[in-house]
Amino acid sequence: EKGHDPQKAGWLYQLYKPSKPAWMKQAEAEVGANLPSEVDATRPAGEWNHVLLRVCDSQCEVLMNGVSYYKFNLGSDEWNDRVAKSKFAKHEMFGKAKQGHICLQDHGNLVAFRNIKIREISPNADAPAPVDGKLSVKVVPAFGEITWDGWQPIDSEGKAIEFRPIVMTHAGDGSGRLFVATQDGTIEVIKPSDDPQQAKLFLDLRDQVRSFRAPGANEEGLLGLAFHPNYEKNGHFYVYYTSSKKDLTSVVSRFTVSKDDPDRALQDSEQVVMEIPQPFHNHNGGSIEFGPDGYLYIGLGDGGSGNDPLQNGLDMSTWLGKVLRIDIDQSEGDRHYGVPADNPFVDTEGAQPEIYAYGFRNPWRINFDSKTGALWVADVGQDYWEEVNLVTKGGNYGWSDVEGTFPFSDDEGQMPTSPLGPVWQYDHLVGKSITGGTVYRGTSVPSLVGVYVYADFVSGKLWGLKYNEESQILEWNKAIPSEKLTVLAFGEGEDGEVYFSIPTGSGQGIHKFASAD
Numbered sequence: 001e002k003g004h005d006p007q008k009a010g011w012l013y014q015l016y017k018p019s020k021p022a023w024m025k026q027a028e029a030e031v032g033a034n035l036p037s038e039v040d041a042t043r044p045a046g047e048w049n050h051v052l053l054r055v056c057d058s059q060c061e062v063l064m065n066g067v068s069y070y071k072f073n074l075g076s077d078e079w080n081d082r083v084a085k086s087k088f089a090k091h092e093m094f095g096k097a098k099q100g101h102i103c104l105q106d107h108g109n110l111v112a113f114r115n116i117k118i119r120e121i122s123p124n125a126d127a128p129a130p131v132d133g134k135l136s137v138k139v140v141p142a143f144g145e146i147t148w149d150g151w152q153p154i155d156s157e158g159k160a161i162e163f164r165p166i167v168m169t170h171a172g173d174g175s176g177r178l179f180v181a182t183q184d185g186t187i188e189v190i191k192p193s194d195d196p197q198q199a200k201l202f203l204d205l206r207d208q209v210r211s212f213r214a215p216g217a218n219e220e221g222l223l224g225l226a227f228h229p230n231y232e233k234n235g236h237f238y239v240y241y242t243s244s245k246k247d248l249t250s251v252v253s254r255f256t257v258s259k260d261d262p263d264r265a266l267q268d269s270e271q272v273v274m275e276i277p278q279p280f281h282n283h284n285g286g287s288i289e290f291g292p293d294g295y296l297y298i299g300l301g302d303g304g305s306g307n308d309p310l311q312n313g314l315d316m317s318t319w320l321g322k323v324l325r326i327d328i329d330q331s332e333g334d335r336h337y338g339v340p341a342d343n344p345f346v347d348t349e350g351a352q353p354e355i356y357a358y359g360f361r362n363p364w365r366i367n368f369d370s371k372t373g374a375l376w377v378a379d380v381g382q383d384y385w386e387e388v389n390l391v392t393k394g395g396n397y398g399w400s401d402v403e404g405t406f407p408f409s410d411d412e413g414q415m416p417t418s419p420l421g422p423v424w425q426y427d428h429l430v431g432k433s434i435t436g437g438t439v440y441r442g443t444s445v446p447s448l449v450g451v452y453v454y455a456d457f458v459s460g461k462l463w464g465l466k467y468n469e470e471s472q473i474l475e476w477n478k479a480i481p482s483e484k485l486t487v488l489a490f491g492e493g494e495d496g497e498v499y500f501s502i503p504t505g506s507g508q509g510i511h512k513f514a515s516a517d
Contacts, residue, residue, distance in 0.1 A: 139513060434456055450466065
């Protein structure tokens with residue numbers, strides 16, 4: 001039978017019950033979702049459970065099978081009140097002892113324990129950095145003082161407006177231009193070689209893009225931009241955005257550049273390629289890239305809230321929690337795209353044929369190595385693990401049965417194949433929201449060539465990861481020295497130089513790398 005009796009999880013005898021965090025409750029309330037108010041991640045009787053208990057001066061936490069049950073602060077007013085009201089309050093040192101034994105109980109049931117590990121952390125909950133040294137690289141502003149056509153620091157009511165560059169990419173047309181898409185819905189164009197002081201508005205989609213400033217919309221907006229491989233001839237490019245016209249809907253659309261002005265797109269040229277229903281306002285994914293095969297790849301999150309409540313990650317009947325692959329040069333029926341004949345699930349009953357890989361929580365972001373063609377996908381974790389994946393056709397990346405290489409949730413689901421592990425993962429004592437990057441193929445920083453650069457939005461740390469695709473061996477992960485930077489996204493110029501962005505109130509939020517020597 002299922003082992004979901006509260007006593008078997010132990011919390012009946014503890015001071016706290018498993019509960020959903022505030023952000024999860026808010027995400028569900030915004031869409032009127034009727035989901036259980038308490039969390040139960042214990043697996044069926046007869047299966048192993050993974051329990052993690054973190055105790056430190058700043059904050060303590062209990063996780064069951066990767067799901068955060070509760071957080072607490074030893075010695076806080078709330079803690080002391082719960083201790084005083086506990087049935088064990090008569091014991092003088094209950095809830096107060098600074099040292100002692102760790103007890104494992106069976107509550108009268110047949111229970112086994114294995115793989116008990118203890119890891120010492122610092123009082124402020126920091127863990128040793130998982131790095132193999134530091135790269136001789138520094139972070140520098142990508143441009144001098146630059147003004148953006150589609151952005152002003154103050155709105156008409158005198159309120160500050162944050163500048164969020166979310167995509168930096170090129171058209172592959174030999175012009176050397178850099179296109180910068182903002183989460184607000186604008187796309188601007190500049191030419192880095194000219195040391196630009198003024199960006200030009202290429203396309204304004206603010207009317208049809210839901211603002212990330214709307215309640216609960218922090219992860220929404222204009223999220224993806226990719227230029228057709230034959231852009232120089234056909235002038236087509238593609239965007240991914242959350243719609244302001246249809247609630248809980250993501251859109252992939254095609255636009256066309258003006259024949260008279262290469263720095264201006266035609267505002268009325270939109271052709272909707274796909275509309276993607278979303279159950280919640282978070283985990284939109286939204287990264288789109290053309291692969292070396294000429295097909296468009298689309299990274300989609302699991303639809304939102306927490307714990308993947310609809311089990312979308314492993315559900316092959318939905319696009320959510322997947323990387324899709326479509327042929328935008330073909331049309332099939334009433335669709336403005338085709339499905340490549342060699343997509344891995346074209347002939348799988350019940351599966352969406354557009355699926356290329358599955359088992360993702362919130363890919364942020366996806367990128368192809370411009371030299372090898374390898375597809376890198378960084379997947380944002382929920383409670384404990386952040387992932388870097390090398391994605392292959394038909395691959396299962398595990399969410400929400402696993403997070404990283406560790407079990408997650410209350411059962412193993414019905415996975416068609418065993419999950420593929422990430423090439424790299426780090427836990428939430430290091431960072432809490434990975435920002436996927438790109439493999440550096442520029443010339444300005446020789447020590448970065450062939451290195452996958454990425455960051456963590458919460459901890460503000462940047463790293464470079466060296467992976468040998470032939471031997472499939474991770475060679476090293478090294479820190480990139482910098483101040484704390486809340487990196488939103490990475491991008492690549494036509495010359496292979498890598499840019500990255502941070503939210504800013506000044507408009508000077510785009511950076512690049514330089515040799516520190």
